Amino acid sequence: MVSLDLLQSLSLVSPTKIILLVIDGLGGLPRPETGKTELETAKTPNLDRLAASGVCGLSDPVGPGITPGSSPAHMALFGYDPVISNIGRGVLEIVGIDFDLQPGDVVARGNFCAVDKAGLVNDRRAGRIPSEKCVELCRLLDGLVIENVEILVRPVREHRFAVVFRGEGLSSEVSDSDPQQIGAPPKIVSALAIKAARTARIANQFVAQAEVILVGHFPVNMILLRGFSQRPVWPTMGEIYKLTPAAVVSYPMYRGLARLVGMDVLSTGNGIEEEFRTLIQNYKKYDFFFLHIKGADAAGEDGDFDRKVAVIEQVDQAVTGLIRLQPDVIVVTGDHSTPALLHAHSWHPVPVLLSSHWCRPDGVKEFSELACIDGGLGRLPATNIMSLVMAHALKLKKFGA
Amino acid sequence: MVSLDLLQSLSLVSPTKIILLVIDGLGGLPRPETGKTELETAKTPNLDRLAASGVCGLSDPVGPGITPGSSPAHMALFGYDPVISNIGRGVLEIVGIDFDLQPGDVVARGNFCAVDKAGLVNDRRAGRIPSEKCVELCRLLDGLVIENVEILVRPVREHRFAVVFRGEGLSSEVSDSDPQQIGAPPKIVSALAIKAARTARIANQFVAQAEVILVGHFPVNMILLRGFSQRPVWPTMGEIYKLTPAAVVSYPMYRGLARLVGMDVLSTGNGIEEEFRTLIQNYKKYDFFFLHIKGADAAGEDGDFDRKVAVIEQVDQAVTGLIRLQPDVIVVTGDHSTPALLHAHSWHPVPVLLSSHWCRPDGVKEFSELACIDGGLGRLPATNIMSLVMAHALKLKKFGA
Numbered sequence: 001m002v003s004l005d006l007l008q009s010l011s012l013v014s015p016t017k018i019i020l021l022v023i024d025g026l027g028g029l030p031r032p033e034t035g036k037t038e039l040e041t042a043k044t045p046n047l048d049r050l051a052a053s054g055v056c057g058l059s060d061p062v063g064p065g066i067t068p069g070s071s072p073a074h075m076a077l078f079g080y081d082p083v084i085s086n087i088g089r090g091v092l093e094i095v096g097i098d099f100d101l102q103p104g105d106v107v108a109r110g111n112f113c114a115v116d117k118a119g120l121v122n123d124r125r126a127g128r129i130p131s132e133k134c135v136e137l138c139r140l141l142d143g144l145v146i147e148n149v150e151i152l153v154r155p156v157r158e159h160r161f162a163v164v165f166r167g168e169g170l171s172s173e174v175s176d177s178d179p180q181q182i183g184a185p186p187k188i189v190s191a192l193a194i195k196a197a198r199t200a201r202i203a204n205q206f207v208a209q210a211e212v213i214l215v216g217h218f219p220v221n222m223i224l225l226r227g228f229s230q231r232p233v234w235p236t237m238g239e240i241y242k243l244t245p246a247a248v249v250s251y252p253m254y255r256g257l258a259r260l261v262g263m264d265v266l267s268t269g270n271g272i273e274e275e276f277r278t279l280i281q282n283y284k285k286y287d288f289f290f291l292h293i294k295g296a297d298a299a300g301e302d303g304d305f306d307r308k309v310a311v312i313e314q315v316d317q318a319v320t321g322l323i324r325l326q327p328d329v330i331v332v333t334g335d336h337s338t339p340a341l342l343h344a345h346s347w348h349p350v351p352v353l354l355s356s357h358w359c360r361p362d363g364v365k366e367f368s369e370l371a372c373i374d375g376g377l378g379r380l381p382a383t384n385i386m387s388l389v390m391a392h393a394l395k396l397k398k399f400g401a
Numbered sequence: 402m403v404s405l406d407l408l409q410s411l412s413l414v415s416p417t418k419i420i421l422l423v424i425d426g427l428g429g430l431p432r433p434e435t436g437k438t439e440l441e442t443a444k445t446p447n448l449d450r451l452a453a454s455g456v457c458g459l460s461d462p463v464g465p466g467i468t469p470g471s472s473p474a475h476m477a478l479f480g481y482d483p484v485i486s487n488i489g490r491g492v493l494e495i496v497g498i499d500f501d502l503q504p505g506d507v508v509a510r511g512n513f514c515a516v517d518k519a520g521l522v523n524d525r526r527a528g529r530i531p532s533e534k535c536v537e538l539c540r541l542l543d544g545l546v547i548e549n550v551e552i553l554v555r556p557v558r559e560h561r562f563a564v565v566f567r568g569e570g571l572s573s574e575v576s577d578s579d580p581q582q583i584g585a586p587p588k589i590v591s592a593l594a595i596k597a598a599r600t601a602r603i604a605n606q607f608v609a610q611a612e613v614i615l616v617g618h619f620p621v622n623m624i625l626l627r628g629f630s631q632r633p634v635w636p637t638m639g640e641i642y643k644l645t646p647a648a649v650v651s652y653p654m655y656r657g658l659a660r661l662v663g664m665d666v667l668s669t670g671n672g673i674e675e676e677f678r679t680l681i682q683n684y685k686k687y688d689f690f691f692l693h694i695k696g697a698d699a700a701g702e703d704g705d706f707d708r709k710v711a712v713i714e715q716v717d718q719a720v721t722g723l724i725r726l727q728p729d730v731i732v733v734t735g736d737h738s739t740p741a742l743l744h745a746h747s748w749h750p751v752p753v754l755l756s757s758h759w760c761r762p763d764g765v766k767e768f769s770e771l772a773c774i775d776g777g778l779g780r781l782p783a784t785n786i787m788s789l790v791m792a793h794a795l796k797l798k799k800f801g802a
Contacts, residue, residue, distance in 0.1 A: 029761055037761070062800055063403035064781065065788030066411070069801035083407060086801050345799055347792040348761050349777075373763055379779035 001383035004079065004240050006399070007390065011242045016328035016393040018243070018288045019279070022077065023315055024070070025297025026334025027350040027369060029341045031305055038296075038305055038340060039351060040368040042312040046319045047332060047353070051367040054330075054355035057377025058369070059385060061336045067347045070297075071257060073335035078237060078261050078290075079386030087260070088172065088229020094162040095256025098265075099154055101231045106170045106199060108225040110153070110161040111178065112137055112214075115222045119185050124178070125159040126220045134161060137220060140213050146202045163225065165203070170230075171196035177207055178224035186224055203228075236262025237288070241390060245288035248279045254292050263290060272311075276318040283325055291322075300338030301345075308340055329356045329393045331385065332367070349379060356392035402784040405480065405641050407800070408791070412643045417729035417794040419644070420680070420690045423478060424716055425471070426698025427735025428751040428770060430742045432706055439697075439706060439741060440752060441769040443713040447720045448733060448754070452768040455731075455756030458778025459770070460786060462737050468748040471698075472658060474736035479638060479662050479691075480787030488661070489573065489630020495563040496657025500555055502632045507566040507573045507600060509626040513538055513615075514560070516623045520586050525579070526560040527621045535562060538621060541614050547603045564626065566604070571631075572597035578608055579625035587625055604629075637663025638689070642791060646689040649680045655693050664691060673712070677719040684726055692723075701739030702746075709741055730757045730794045732786065733768070753778060753786060757793035 028037035060066075061073040062082045071092055072082035090107040101107060112134065114123040129137075134155040141163075142153040149167035156162055173193040177186045189203040203225060210223045237245045239262070247258030247265045255265045264286065268278035272293060279289050293315055299308035322330060332355075337348040351372040353364075362376030377388070390396045429438035461467070462474040463483045472493055473483035491508035502508060513535065515524040530538075535556040542564075543554040550568035557563055574594040578587045590604040604626060611624045638646045640663070648659030648666045656666045665687065669679035673694060680690050694716055700709035723731060733756075738749040752773040754765075763777030774780075778789070791797045 029759070035762075058777075058779070063407075063788060064778075064785040065790070065792035065797060066403055066407070067792065067797060067799045069799055072801035082801070083404075089802060092802055342759070346759075347789075347797070369761060370764060373777050373779075374775065379781075 002387045010396045018329045025300045025338025027337025029339035038308040042309045044316040047367040050355040055359040056364040056372045056375030058349035059382040061382045076382035089227025090229040096252035106165040109227045111224045112159045112220040128158045172228045172230045174200045176226035178226040243288040246286040247290045249292040251294045303343040305340035403788045411797045419730045426701045426739025428738025430740035439709040443710045445717040448768040451756045456760040457765040457773045457776030459750035460783040462783045477783035490628030491630040497654040507571045510628045511562040512625040513621040573629040573631045575601045577627035579627040644689040647687040648691045650693040652695045704744040706741035
């Protein structure tokens with residue numbers, strides 16, 4: 001990949017506009033009866049027209065054979081090395097609930113759980129308590145101060161919450177308290193580095209105080225913490241690419257990711273049409289839009305081939321609204337493949353199409369996995385997409401003399 | 402390439418089985434009269450069927466334009482960076498004769514040679530003495546102890562032998578004694594690093610003692626040493642991929658290579674059918690098989706186009722025996738190209754086919770250099786093959802959340 005330092009030294013502000021449309025889990029596998037993937041089955045006249053006038057390819061989100069989670073897959077699309085920039089679980093949890101994580105904060109995922117009289121975990125989720133109960137319990141634990149460290153507790157969903165330790169000199173290099181099995185006691189949080197000794201001590205004190213506070217809140221009588229992590233220190237997309245980027249995303253985790261790379265996260269609704277409308281309404285204010293459609297991945301994970309086809313067809317209809325805006329670059333791709341046949345994310349490369357006045361068209365006439373094999377972008381690491389996008393938007397200076 | 406650290410963190414044990422069939426020197430160049438390469442000339446209905454249902458591509462063993470030796474080419478196929486993991490000549494020589502090289506051993510290749518009265522080399526190979534004579538002379542030199550270092554001498558073939566220095570604190574950073582020309586005296590072995598001073602001194606004492614011992618063994622009266630090296634410290638394939646790998650290989654050097662990456666090297670015969678039979682007989686005991694066919698490379702090096710075609714056709718027949726085993730992944734490729742037209746290894750990329758229930762088929766209908774250009778694997782570094790193989794065998798966890 002082209003280094004972010006090089007891109008930063010070459011990028012320039014210009015009036016051109018870019019839309020990155022990510023159909024989550026876009027890539028698929030052929031249904032045995034037809035030999036066609038979800039994308040090949042879907043009727044996509046508008047995407048096919050974009051593919052025919054643009055340049056296509058297949059991308060590897062992390063590397064050949066590697067099945068990515070959504071977070072590294074998106075980091076790669078934004079141009080960041082997905083292995084180096086891999087984000088801790090705690091951070092992912094909290095950025096997904098619109099929490100403004102500060103540099104230096106240490107965050108962990110938490111479960112409200114139940115332990116028996118011997119102190120052994122007998123339900124890691126305390127019967128999946130209702131989210132309202134979670135809100136109530138978080139309010140009880142929120143705001144403690146231990147050794148000058150402020151402890152913020154925020155509900156996520158059901159038994160899940162996030163806890164933020166805010167203060168000087170904290171480190172995320174501590175072990176989980178969650179034993180990840182029943183019949184075992186919660187573990188003592190231990191420092192994995194010398195500098196993390198105080199953080200471990202504070203985390204253990206927090207757990208002890210929480211146990212006292214939770215008395216009388218059956219079925220919950222304990223908490224489990226895991227995935228201690230800190231906000232990564234990255235340059236933002238504004239710094240690297242000199243873009244003013246906006247994210248149109250309804251699903252919480254991706255909103256959090258977009259915020260971590262410095263995008264403005266716009267308010268939008270849940271439906272595909274609503275997201276497209278939000279983009280159109282805000283089109284004048286930004287020069288880069290990350291538009292994220294979750295439904296295709298969800299259908300793939302459910303093994304619902306036909307629903308994934310339907311989501312893709314719906315996007316194809318809505319995409320005419322984007323074409324009408326005449327952006328300088330439209331890229332349509334997925335973050336990874338989620339074949340309905342596998343009911344899961346997979347390692348298969350992801351179709352990419354890049355449409356721009358300045359692309360050199362290839363022979364690809366339709367947007368499909370099979371057709372993209374012959375595309376002019378070839379098979380490329382997903383981290384290369386942003387530099388190609390920037391180039392086609394005429395936002396990169398010449399390198400060297 | 403995907404780093405071995407990342408693969409090690411993602412790999413998992415599973416009951417799926419993998420066969421990597423390496424047709425040594427597979428890639429070729431077209432015969433001018435027909436415009437077809439060896440592989441394109443061969444009748445390969447079974448490989449074509451695998452290609453049609455699988456996914457194909459062209460691989461670069463070391464890098465575009467680089468002609469590899471067999472050792473780096475195989476290391477790349479096993480997923481190791483072929484430049485970083487390049488193996489010293491001494492080590493290659495000794496692992497090819499089933500010698501159990503220990504960490505810390507320093508090994509060199511040796512020649513029995515002839516020097517004139519002035520001490521100048523007049524035959525680097527002493528008239529290629531018969532192998533039986535080599536065995537006899539090695540027995541005379543074997544077992545010396547110099548400065549607490551044990552010296553083991555093993556015959557290889559004709560005038561060639563290997564010498565192993567075994568003891569504490571040895572280093573392979575010493576120069577050759579072999580001047581690589583006649584009319585020059587053998588060189589003094591010199592330390593190339595301070596820590597290697599003792600090793601150089603011991604090597605020179607060994608040469609001096611050998612000269613005395615060899616008196617009266619005309620035409621041999623001296624030895625030449627070169628390629629001092631040590632066993633590399635690599636993680637094994639078992640450690641990286643959590644596989645239980647076996648090698649079915651008749652040619653000694655490849656048996657040694659397979660042992661260096663931790664494979665069980667099975668006893669087998671010299672013929673293609675015998676090798677396939679050995680694999681089939683041992684199929685239950687392992688989950689990864691490296692099956693190596695030497696004949697195509699040997700024919701290519703001899704410039705014998707038709708014999709190379711015949712070897713490929715013989716493999717095509719035998720491959721039905723593998724298909725019947727229904728392994729989860731079959732990969733058929735070469736370690737490098739050996740076009741009969743060049744009488745040598747070459748830099749041309751190597752056809753690869755990967756057949757698995759989980760591959761996304763491309764439009765390739767036959768296994769040939771020309772057809773593989775349009776394959777779904779694209780043009781890939783050979784080091785990427787193992788991560789793809791592991792993915793298609795469902796032996797890799799998801800990376801990140």
